[in-house]
Amino acid sequence: MEHPFAADGDTLAGLVGGTAGSLAVRLPSYASGPVESPELVRDPLAKAPSRRGAVRLRSWLVAVVWVDGEVPAGLPDCRPGASAKYLHDVVAFAKDLVERGRVLPEVDSHRARARWRAALSGVDALRHADLRAGMPSAFRAAEGADDVLQPALDSLVDTQVRRRLRGFGTDRTGERGAGGQDTRGQGTTGQGADGRDTAGRDTGEQGANGRGTGERGANGRGTAERDAGEQGTGRQSAGGRGTVGRWLAALAGEVADFEADPAEVNQLRAKVVDWGAGEARGNRVRTCFRLSSPEQGGPGDDGWRLEFLLQAVDEPSVLVTAQQVWRRQEAVLRRWVSRPQEVLLGDLGRASRLYPALDRALTERKPAGLVLDVDGAYEFLTHASLLAQAGFGVLLPSWWRQPRQLGLTLTAAGRGTAGAVAKESELGLKVLVDYRWDLALGDERLTEAELSALAKAKTPLVRLRKQWVHVDRKRLAEGLAFLARGGGQMSAAQVLLHSGFGPEDADLPLPLNAVRGEGWLGDLLSGEVEHRLEPVEPPAGLTATLRPYQLRGLSWLVFLDRLGLGACLADDMGLGKTVQLLALEAYTRQHETRPPTLLICPMSVVGNWQREAARFTPGLRVHVHHGVERSAVGLGQGHDLVITTYAVAARDVDALAEVGWDRVVLDEAQNVKNSATRQSRAVRALPARHRVALTGTPVENRLAELWSIMDFVNPGVLGTVNTFRARFAVPVERHHDEDAAVRLRRITRPFVLRRLKTDPRIITDLPDKIEVKQLCTLTAEQASLYQAVIDDMFARIAEAEGIKRKGLVLATMSRLKQVCNHPAQLLGDGSRVAGRSGKVARLEEILDEALADGDKALCFTQFTEFGGLVVPHLAARFDTEVLFLHGGTSKKARDEMVRRFQSDDGPSIFVLSLKAGGTGLNLTAANHVIHLDRWWNPAVEDQATDRAFRIGQRNHVQVRKFVCVGTVEERIDRMIEEKRGLAQLVVGAGEDWLTELSTGELRDLFALSGEAVGE
Structure with a gap:
């Protein structure tokens, strides 16, 4: 049946310049007619087969329009379907093959027919x-x-x-x-x-x-x-x-x-x-062109030489010159080709269509090469990519393959060294610094004599510092005029922004090759301040002994504090960000009186900050701003450190903004990764002389999270969110643009300090972390429920649109994970736990062995109800107390659980909700970490693991991540590993992206494979 608004054949023929007609085609069909076109419905086969019958291939006589293969893709206001676009691509491919002579004649295999x-x-x-x-x-x-x-x-x-x-x-x-x-x-x-x-x-x-x-x-x-x-x-x-x-x-x-x-x-x-x-x-040999500059030739050679060779395709190092071919000295090629002379001639003829200068060589009886002047050499270099794309070999000088670009360098001078500034002065991003522009080859500044020689050059290739350089004369003239303006002053913030410019970002006549700083600004731009700073003396009020890397971290924080620059301390989980921040507070207050610092953190770690402050900096006056009796009156007096939560900060933002804070600190700063949320806007609105963000994961899923944190730390340093998205986020995330990633690192590295536990230079006495995937199978009951959940979704998804469809997909995802955990979790019927889940069976085996060895284990789940199922089961199974921490646990009970688990005679099994127990807790008594189900966010899972794998851990840590084979868990597990690359590019994954998958892609993702069910 035709679409009610479909144009008739004659109308379409008039639009596309084709001819109307009819054609017998075989289409997927019900008994009543063809299946709807894929472009007209979300999934043409999603309706239950029982209502429309089986789908078979049937022949139909349909109205068609015969058109030239190139027409549909170029029609205005015409959106061809997938099959039409595909046909257009095939026709274009055929035309391209013919135009390039990639064809052979043949005799039909069944009759006397030429083809x-x-x-x-x-x-x-x-x-x-x-x-x-x-x-x-x-x-x-x-x-x-x-x-x-x-x-x-x-x-x-x-x-x-x-x-x-x-x-x-x-x-x-x-x-x-x-x-x-x-x-x-x-x-x-x-x-x-x-x-x-x-x-x-x-x-x-x-x-x-x-x-x-x-x-x-x-x-x-x-x-x-x-x-x-x-x-x-x-x-x-x-x-x-x-x-x-x-x-x-x-x-x-x-x-x-x-x-x-x-x-x-x-x-x-x-x-x-x-x-x-x-x-x-x-085809196993091809003609190759090798360009040599004058200095590469023999004595007396003063021209460029374009040499013709034959090259073995599968062994590119096998090269035979055209002279050898014509002298029939090409024995080395005989295993590849029988008539190399004809190969060479044919290739040269074809190449001349792309590089017409070869016509001159083809007038010779035995063409072997061309002698070129500098303009001719440049012309060949500009044609080289076309020849390479057409399948020819092209060997170019190294200076062209890896050019040192002619561009500008910006040099800015800040007075004093990093060490001196850290001890003496307070500056900031608004301070003015002296700057100058220079013309440079790569990052090497050119002399006045070299600039003069460039200005006089008449050709696009110029010999400079023993190498050839391509010079765009128009842009060079603009660059020289730009240099004539001289230097001046700009703010330190402008210098930092320039360090992140790409070739297209700055309003400059030539590319910006490098940004250099002198003095403290040079140390800052280098990203090596941590190592260049003279370590400060640990404050007298600090009772902890800082490790060397922690002392460098303190010195770095002090340095940026003196400059008035915000800092993001992004050390790996467990490396002691808490003690470094407390050391900063003690250091900056030991010789002067300062307004209080406001520290904002998740509720789950408020108690931890209180305890750590009392332990390491007992001289600090600490106040917790929380609870129904809280009051903002007097917060600015009598306190050194005020601790509050993100939720309270969002509610009390107006009152908190009235206090003149010396510093605002965000712990677990990924809580403000979404810049549009109420709490993110609230913390950015709090005025302070200095800002610090503490996070182990500056990027979890999207680079926009980094922008949000950096905009809190140093407002405006990465530009507006829209500018950041266009300049960095889209190129890095969508196109994997390494250059953009490098530029982003360049602009953020002065303010971000990240050290990893796995770096042997940082810490040498931390044991190994051993991560393994624990593959589990489903029971027959689980498999039956799993399939029922899938069938239910696909029976309803065809009728769902927009938000309703997204909700259906996310709900199905959650139900499938519940099935993989245990049938009773999905059914919610309070039925028995034993013998019905592959995961629970494997968990029992692991805990049995761990308890026998006297070990302790953390078991993370994202489902509080699943924790409620397994805790009593494990307590009965092993006749031991099992701790259970979840979102409903009070702060007092939480602290008591942590204390008991950390004690030698405390419980050995701790089940935790991933959200409530995944951050801010020190649980080094455990040497087994088990992820019962997956959050599908590597950063969140790593944070949870680091409750045990942190300073203070003396044993090797075994990390097991449960995955049900043959299910959606196994397939998404592969995607999790791919997600890790995003965070590594710059300094982690939710489920919303799954809602954008087509119905067919969801079928593939959710499908239950045969290997999913155990014996």
Whole structure:
């Protein structure tokens, strides 16, 4: 049934310049009619089969419009379907092959018919593979992709070649070869291997008969005609009476069939196949172009030399010069090609279409190279990429492959060194510094004499510092004019912003190659301040002994504090961010009176901050601003450290903003990763002289999280959120742009200090962390429930749209994870736990062994109800107390649980809700960490693991992550590992992205595989 608003055939034909008609096609169909087009419904097969019957392939006579393959993609206001776009791509591929001569003639395998086929190798073979893999399902309904694509491509190639040859005129094929070239002087008398004519060039220009991947045209001696003629199948020309002549005529004519004796056709076919196989072997070598600059030549050489060579495709180091080829000294190539002279000529002819300067070489009998002036060398360099894309080898000087770019450098000078500033002065991002601009090659500043030489140069390639440099004369003139303005002053913030500029970001006439600083600004820009600073003396009020890296961290915090610059201490979990911050408080207050510091943290770690402050800095006056009796009155007096939570800060933001805070600190700063939330806006609105963010995960999922943290620490340093997204987030996340990632690191590294526990330079006495995936199977009951959940979703998803569909997908995801945990969690019926879950069975085995060894274990789950199921079961199973920490646990009870677990005689099993117990707790008594289900966010899981793997841990830590094989858990586990790369690029994954998957993709993701069910 046609769509009610579908245009009729004549209307469409008028729009696209085609012809209306009809065609019998086989379509996936119900008994009542074809299945709806995929573009018209979300999933055409989602409706229950019982209502519409089985789907089968049936033939239908449908109205069609015959169009040129190139038309639909370019029509205004026309959105072709996936199958139409795919056909357009196939037609474009066929046309490209013909234009580049990537074709071969053949004899049909069943009859006397002349045909052209695609000759695929190298990048063309890869493109063919991509087309095969990307074939829409509509084309694969009856046959495999190979059975559909190759015949279609060959048919299109054959049509394109014939159309092209008819355009050249083929009335007298005795005088015209298959490529339309006059063959009276070459086609029948032979294109000699000695190159006495320019057949190679002519062949290359015609495309259809030229060497594409090592093929020679069907019109020259030394090809199939000569080979077949020598076997007696006929030596007449294409206009003659022999079998070969009629075959050649059919290759160029409108009618592909030709008359010939069947025996001679078989003989011709065999010879053409053999010849084609030889040509395929010829594809194993290619012509290569090597450019040498004058200084690379011998004595007396003062020109550029473009050398022709033959190169083995599978062994690129095998190179034979054209001189050796013409002198027949190419024995090394015999395992790859039998007639290298013809390969070289054909390739040069084809290459001349891309680089016309080769025409000059093709006038020689034995072309071996070209001598070029500097302008000619530059022209070749600009054509080199085209030649490489066409499959030729190109060997260029190293200075062109890895150019040292001519650009600008910015040098800014801050007075004093990092150490001096840290001890004496208070500055900030607004302080003015002296700057100057210089012209540089790479990052090396050019002298006045070199600038003068550049200004006088008349060619685009200039010899400078023993290497050649490409100079855009217009931009060079603009750059010199820019330098003439001189230097001046700019703020330190502007210097830092410039350090993150890309080539397109700054309003500059030339690329910005480097930003340098002198004095304290140089130390800051280097990102090595931590190591360059003279360590400060630990404050007298600190009772802890700082490790060397912690003392460097304190010195770094003091340095930025003196500059008035915010800091993000992003040390790995367990490296002691708490004690470093407390040391900073003690240090800055030991010789002067300062307003209080406001520390904002999650509720779960308020008690931990109180205890750590009392332990390490007993002289600090600490106050907790929390509870219904809290009051903001007097917060600014009588306190050194005020602790509150994110929720309270958001509610009391107006009152807290009235206090003149010396410093605002965010602990677990990833809580403000979403810059649009109420609590994020609230903490950014709090005024303070200095700001510090503490986080073990500056980036969990998206770079926007880094922007939010950095905008709190140093407002405006990364620009607006929209500018940041365009400049960094999209290039890094979507396009994996390493340059953008490097620029982002460059601009953030002065303010971010991150050390890892796994770095042996940081800490040498921390034991190993051993992570393993614990693969579990489902019970038969779990598998049945799993399939029922999937079936229920797909029965409803076809009718769901927008928010409703997203909610359905997320709800299904949660239900599937519950099934993988335990049937009773999904059913909520309070039924027995034992013997019904593969995960619980494996958990019992692990705990049995751990308890026997006297070890302790943390068991994390994201579901409080699952914890409620397993805690009484494990307590009964092992006859021991099992602790359970979740979101409903009071602060007092939480602190008591931690104390008891850490004690030697305390409980050995601690079940924790991932959200409530995943951060801020010190649980080093455990040496086993078990993730019962997956949060699907690597950063969150790592944070939870680091409750045990942190300073104070004396044993190796075993981390096990439970994954049910053959289920959605296993498939998403693979994606989790890929997500880790994002955080590593710059300094982690929720489930919302799953709602954007198509129904077909969800089927693949959720499917229950056969290996999921255990014995």
